[in-house]
Amino acid sequence: xxxxxxxxxxxxxxxxxxxxxxxxxxxxxxxxxxxxxxxxxxxxxxxxxxxxxxxxxxxxxxxxxxxxxxxxxxxxxxxxxxxxxxxxxxxxxxxxxxxxxxxxxxxxxxxxxxxxxxxxxxxxxxxxxxxxxxxxxxxxxxxxxxxxxxxxxxxxxxxxxxxxxxxxxxxxxxxxxxxxxxxxxxxxxxxxxxxxxxxxxxxxxxxxxxxxxxxxxxxxxxxxxxxxxxxxxxxxxxxxxxxxxxxxxxxxxxx
Numbered sequence: 098x099x100x101x102x103x104x105x106x107x108x109x110x111x112x113x114x115x116x117x118x119x120x121x122x123x124x125x126x127x128x129x130x131x132x133x134x135x136x137x138x139x140x141x142x143x144x145x146x147x148x149x150x151x152x153x154x155x156x157x158x159x160x161x162x163x164x165x166x167x168x169x170x171x172x173x174x175x176x177x178x179x180x181x182x183x184x185x186x187x188x189x190x191x192x193x194x195x196x197x198x199x200x201x202x203x204x205x206x207x208x209x210x211x212x213x214x215x216x217x218x219x220x221x222x223x224x225x226x227x228x229x230x231x232x233x234x235x236x237x238x239x240x241x242x243x244x245x246x247x248x249x250x251x252x253x254x255x256x257x258x259x260x261x262x263x264x265x266x267x268x269x270x271x272x273x274x275x276x277x278x279x280x281x282x283x284x285x286x287x288x289x290x291x292x293x294x295x296x297x298x299x300x301x302x303x304x305x306x307x308x309x310x311x312x313x314x315x316x317x318x319x320x321x322x323x324x325x326x327x328x329x330x331x332x333x334x335x336x337x338x339x340x341x342x343x344x345x346x347x348x349x350x351x352x
Contacts, residue, residue: 098301098302098303099300099301099303099305099306100301103300103301103306104303104305104306104309106228106231107300107306107309107310107313108309110224110228110309110313111309111312111313111316113224114313114316114317114320115316117220117320118316118319118320118323120216121213121216121217121320121323121324121327122323125212125213125216125327126209126210126212126213126327127209127327128272128326128327129207129209129210129326129327129329131267131271131272132200132264132267132268132272133268134268134269135268135269138268138269138270139269141265141266141268141269142265142266142269142270144189144265145261145262145265145266148182148185148186148189148257148261148262149262149282149286151181151182151185152178152181152182152257152286153285153286153289155177155178155181155182156178156286156289156290157289157293159176159177159178159289159294160289160290160293160294161289161293164176164177164178165177167180175249179249179253182253182257183253183256186256186257186261189261190261200264201260201261201264201331202259202260202264202325202328202329202330202331202332203260203331205329205330206328206329206330207327207328207329207330209327210324210327210328210329210330210333213323213324213327213328213333214324214328214330214333217320217321217324217333217334217336217337218333218336218337218340220337221336221337221338221340221341221344222340222341222344224341224344224345225340225341225342225343225344225345226344226345228341228344228345229344229345250338250342251335251336251338251339251342252335252339254283254338255321255325255331255334255335255338256331258279258282258283258286258318258321258322259279259321259322259325259331259334260331262278262279262282263275263276263278263279263322263325263326266278266279267326272326275322275326276319276322276323276325276326277319277322279318279322280315280316280318280319280320280321280322281315281318281319282318283314283315283317283318283321283322284311284312284314284315284316284317284318285311285315287310287311287314288311291307291308291310291311291314292304292307296310321334321337321338324337
């Protein structure tokens with residue numbers, strides 16, 4: 098079971114993220130004009146559901162039975178889900194739909210998005226440091242494993258949930274519903290890690306800790322979705338995701 102201090106820290110994190118969500122949504126910068134609607138919104142939604150279901154199933158398999166890892170260099174390997182989803186999304190968006198990098202937030206930046214981008218980066222650094230001091234990770238890890246757990250989750254998850262799912266949904270159901278849906282999908286995607294994998298073990302197999310972790314991840318997904326919409330760029334959310342992981346996890350591993 099999780100200690101009372103760990104549960105309190107997790108609950109405080111949920112409250113903090115709820116406040117930050119209100120700030121980024123209501124107080125920091127306007128929403129830019131929505132993306133141009135597609136002629137076949139049902140097709141876009143169906144593609145999101147198929148991709149998400151595939152990714153979720155592969156994640157469940159990874160955290161329960163394991164998936165084969167493909168080595169990239171000595172000491173670093175990516176699991177099969179990374180390659181399957183990356184290949185499918187790249188082929189679909191660039192090959193089938195002929196979208197350019199700007200459509201997916203890979204290039205370009207909304208003029209009014211600077212304040213919210215700076216705020217996200219500042220907040221994730223502070224939040225990561227707070228988590229480090231209040232509940233540091235004690236898992237051993239080498240420098241190469243840092244790259245796997247930081248660079249891969251940061252870019253890969255933001256590419257999947259923001260650049261692909263959220264933009265496809267925005268073209269189908271509008272920006273407001275899109276960032277809410279992508280944030281909820283982002284949170285629910287962590288069910289395998291919260292109830293079978295890393296966070297289940299971190300919380301001492303305590304269901305309450307896992308529920309609090311799931312709420313926190315969902316709120317973080319909402320925040321990232323709002324920032325992505327207002328900046329029209331994937332890079333601020335990748336940076337925020339990476340910096341939180343770095344300060345909350347890597348510092349714990351190092352010390």
